[in-house]
Each structure stands twice: as C-alpha cells, then as structure tokens.
Amino acid sequence: MSNQNMMCDLETGVCGTTEDGEMEIIDFNQSKKKIDLYYVTDPICSHCWALEPVLRRFEQQYSNYVKVHTVMGGLLEKWDGFGDTANGIAKPSDVAGHWREVGEQSRMPIDGTLWYDNPVHSSYPPSLVFKVIQKQDPTLANVFLRRIREALFAFNQNIANASVLINIVNQLNLNGEAIVKKAEQSSGQQLLNEDFELAANLGVRGFPTVILVNEENKGVKVVGARPLQTYVAALKQLLEKEELQPDLQPTLANWLKEEKLLFSKEIEVMYDIEQQDIDAFIKKELSTTRYQMKDVLGEVYLTAE
Incomplete structure (x- = not known):
C-alpha cells in the first residue's frame, strides 16, 4: 500500500482511498450459497464402495459448499424376477465375478465369496435399518452405512441377516435388537418408500448417482464412480465459480x-x-x-x- 493510500480523510473518516459511500447495502448471500447434494446409493452396490475414497475426500474438503443427503435406492428387493443383463447377473453366484472385477479395478477390497454359499437375499434389510437410524441421527446413519459396507465387501458378512445388523448397530452404542425390530415394521418401510420416491423424482436409474441442486432448482447429475475432479467441476458449474476454496485435508x-x-x-x-x-x-x-x-x-x- 502506498503512502497516498494511507492518507486519512477527516471529512469522510476513512483511511485510504475509497469510492464507497457512507452507507451501502452489501449482499453476502452469493458466497454463502449451499448446494444440496443427493447421494443415491445402496448398501450392496459395489461401485458405491469403489467411490468411497473420492466421495470421502469431496465431503471432507467441500462440505462448506454442500449439504449431503444420503438416499437409499433399493437395488435388490428379492432375487425372484431380478436380472442385470448388462453385467451378466441372473442369480446370486453371478455377482461374485462382477464384484471381484470391481474390487481389482478400484482397489477397494471386495471378497464376494458369500455369493456362492451365503448370498444376500435382499438389500432392503440394511436399507431399512439405515433409514431408522437416519431419522434419529443422520451422522450416525452414515457411520452405520460405512460399517455395513466394510462388513459386506471386505469381511464377507451377510448384512441382510438380522444377527449381523444387530451386532453392527450395537457397536454404534445403540440398541441393535430394538432398531432392527423397528426397521421391520411398516413405519420403517414407509421411510424407505419415501427415499424410493425421491430417487424416482430425481430421475435416478443406477447407483451410485450424485445429483447437485442449487437454490434455483437447477442441477447436475453424475452417474457412476467418477474422479474427484468430476464432482468439483459440477460444483463449480452450479455455483458459477471458476475457483473454489476447499478445506484442508485432516491429518x-x-x-x-x-x-x-x-x-x-x-x-x-x-x-x-x-x-x-x-x-x-x-x-x-x-x-x-x-x-x-x-x-x-x-x-x-x-x-x-
């Protein structure tokens, strides 16, 4: 700053040069806009597991720009009538090879041998428990989602089994038996149906899908597990900013x-x-x-x- 800029004007009461008036309205809302981020997922979605490293970094560094809503999508209600022709999946044992491929490509460990001898019959039981916990504590629900994915993908546990779910919920210092029982009631299904309706309204057809929506109700949809730069670019587009100020990574x-x-x-x-x-x-x-x-x-x- 030059000496001229350091001059103080006795008439205006300002030190330094300025063209501002005595009083003016300043709009700070532009910099404080929050984007709603809808993460539509399913507990047994292997590509959602593959996305974990990127999504966790995005949430760590850009949480000051977004409010995250985790939405259950309902990947597998039951095997009767289910088919994923794109991945060659018609029966439980077909999943093992697909999961192995995703694990090798992403380097997020996936065992998958349970599909041969102890297959997950439905992704609804863990989804229902997630919704019951989410209604009480959204942050703890996300911890639960992480724990059941660790159990399923890396440690080959069947997270559709009530005993497995109860044990994981208990580890969160909650009453696992009571929560799993509540999840089996009609009120639990109603919570899950609300997520299904939201996912349908958002136009979601596969998982993972991340949809970012601004205050003008305009959005960007990102389908599949993508690099960090893809989600940052979507955020910049909605905020109409060329540069963002990410938080530092935690130690x-x-x-x-x-x-x-x-x-x-x-x-x-x-x-x-x-x-x-x-x-x-x-x-x-x-x-x-x-x-x-x-x-x-x-x-x-x-x-x-």
Whole structure:
C-alpha cells in the first residue's frame, strides 16, 4: 500500500482511498450459497464402495459448499424376477465375478465369496435399518452405512441377516435388537418408500448417482464412480465459480481417530500419494499414534487402537 493510500480523510473518516459511500447495502448471500447434494446409493452396490475414497475426500474438503443427503435406492428387493443383463447377473453366484472385477479395478477390497454359499437375499434389510437410524441421527446413519459396507465387501458378512445388523448397530452404542425390530415394521418401510420416491423424482436409474441442486432448482447429475475432479467441476458449474476454496485435508491421525478404519486406497486418494509410498507416509504421519496395520485381500488397512 502506498503512502497516498494511507492518507486519512477527516471529512469522510476513512483511511485510504475509497469510492464507497457512507452507507451501502452489501449482499453476502452469493458466497454463502449451499448446494444440496443427493447421494443415491445402496448398501450392496459395489461401485458405491469403489467411490468411497473420492466421495470421502469431496465431503471432507467441500462440505462448506454442500449439504449431503444420503438416499437409499433399493437395488435388490428379492432375487425372484431380478436380472442385470448388462453385467451378466441372473442369480446370486453371478455377482461374485462382477464384484471381484470391481474390487481389482478400484482397489477397494471386495471378497464376494458369500455369493456362492451365503448370498444376500435382499438389500432392503440394511436399507431399512439405515433409514431408522437416519431419522434419529443422520451422522450416525452414515457411520452405520460405512460399517455395513466394510462388513459386506471386505469381511464377507451377510448384512441382510438380522444377527449381523444387530451386532453392527450395537457397536454404534445403540440398541441393535430394538432398531432392527423397528426397521421391520411398516413405519420403517414407509421411510424407505419415501427415499424410493425421491430417487424416482430425481430421475435416478443406477447407483451410485450424485445429483447437485442449487437454490434455483437447477442441477447436475453424475452417474457412476467418477474422479474427484468430476464432482468439483459440477460444483463449480452450479455455483458459477471458476475457483473454489476447499478445506484442508485432516491429518491422518485425526482422520483415523474419527473413522476407526481406513483402507490404503482411501489414504492415497485423500493425500495424493502413490501406493508405493503408503508405508513411509503412514509411519511419518502416525509416528506418535497407536494403530494397527493389517491386510485383507492383498490391501493394507489401518485400525485405530
């Protein structure tokens, strides 16, 4: 700032040069606009599991721009009459190969052998439990969704079984038996039907689908698991901004403390590091943190102690 700009005008009471009047209306709403983000998904959707690393980073860094609504889509009500010709799926055992392919491509570990001997008969039971928890606590519902996906994809548990659901809900310090029982009532189905109606109104036909909608009710739809840049570009388009100000990524120590379990691919995406550098990065970032490093299906994952 030059000396001239530092001059104070006794008449206007302003130090520095300005063309502003004594009083004016300023509109700050433009910078505070929030976008509604509808994440339409299903607990047994393998591509939704593959999207986890990108979606988690997007939510961590751009939550100041968006309000996220997680919507259940109803992928599998029952096997009778179900068919996915695009992926060659007509019966439960057909899913295993498809899941294996998604897991290998995304590096989010997927076992899938349960489709041979203990297949998921429907994605509705975990979806119903999600809706019951979401009505009480949306944040905790998202934790539940994460836990059942870990159980299903990485650790090969049948999340359509009531006993598995009860155990996972109990781990959230909730009454698993009561919540699963409530989910089986007509009120639970009504909550799920509301999501199905919303998904239909949004024009969703596959999962994952992310729809961003602004205050003028204009939106951008992103179908499938896409790179981070795709979602950022959609957000810029709706906000009509060339640049955004993302939040900093959390430290790995804080993130692990919050999430309890993180897979290598998620860490790589969050911090822009290569797979071969993951060990050194973890040792550096968690030098004073107690954790366990484990392996599942050839992929490293961390758990907090």
